[in-house]
Amino acid sequence: MKPGDIKKEFARPIYRNYKKIIKQARYTAHLRTARLIINALKKKQAKILDLGCGPGDSSSLFFEKGYRVTGIDLSQDLLKHAKKLSFQKLICQDIEKPLKVLKNHFDAAVMTGVMEYLDHPLKAFKQANNALKKGGYLGVTIPNKITKEREIGIHTYHQKDIEPLFKQAGFKIERKITFHGWYWITQNKTQIKYTAYLLKKE
Ligand SMILES: C[S@@+](CC[C@H](N)C(=O)[O-])C[C@H]1O[C@@H](n2cnc3c(N)ncnc32)[C@H](O)[C@@H]1O
Numbered sequence: 001m002k003p004g005d006i007k008k009e010f011a012r013p014i015y016r017n018y019k020k021i022i023k024q025a026r027y028t029a030h031l032r033t034a035r036l037i038i039n040a041l042k043k044k045q046a047k048i049l050d051l052g053c054g055p056g057d058s059s060s061l062f063f064e065k066g067y068r069v070t071g072i073d074l075s076q077d078l079l080k081h082a083k084k085l086s087f088q089k090l091i092c093q094d095i096e097k098p099l100k101v102l103k104n105h106f107d108a109a110v111m112t113g114v115m116e117y118l119d120h121p122l123k124a125f126k127q128a129n130n131a132l133k134k135g136g137y138l139g140v141t142i143p144n145k146i147t148k149e150r151e152i153g154i155h156t157y158h159q160k161d162i163e164p165l166f167k168q169a170g171f172k173i174e175r176k177i178t179f180h181g182w183y184w185i186t187q188n189k190t191q192i193k194y195t196a197y198l199l200k201k202e
Contacts, residue, residue: 052114
């Protein structure tokens with residue numbers, strides 16, 4: 001999706017009640033992926049980068065841990081919600097472009113519910129890799145391939161197509177888990193399944 005279309009999509013009135021949407025869609029990826037990262041980090045203090053943070057739910061478990069979190073998103077509308085949470089810094093930008101953060105700085109990055117909207121995922125993986133310290137983790141959800149993706153207007157992926165991109169971006173796969181991602185609530189409850197990957201910067 002083009003940046004302008006992403007901004008328009010998340011400016012729709014329906015997203016003003018984001019919590020209600022994620023409840024209806026039975027979306028738990030923000031928690032499950034964060035747990036993968038927290039278990040791998042085993043650290044009292046960590047610097048986290050939330051890519052496509054939206055209203056900020058994807059960082060809620062990091063805040064509980066007292067981690068310092070920087071959030072990045074294209075949508076000013078959703079960032080207004082995120083401003084009420086404990087982010088150390090919020091940046092409005094496209095994550096497929098060079099990130100306005102320090103390089104080799106973060107212990108982990110998270111990207112949940114975002115791959116659906118990216119036209120060039122490799123660019124975003126490379127940006128995440130640049131921002132991470134060596135040995136840092138990236139937790140990312142990949143929506144598994146469905147036939148109706150055009151109808152819904154999102155990108156979905158085969159694992160065999162996406163896994164080589166992780167390697168190209170400088171990551172190795174540490175873990176992967178598959179679970180219910182979300183229901184497309186207005187489209188006959190079409191189910192999107194997720195594979196969440198825990199990747200390590202090599
Ligand atoms: C479904 S929301 C997920 C929000 C959050 N990560 C979560 O798990 O609750 C998708 C978010 O990705 C953001 N997004 C999509 N493409 C982006 C891009 N190229 N650059 C920055 N943010 C992007 C959207 O603006 C939106 O906030």
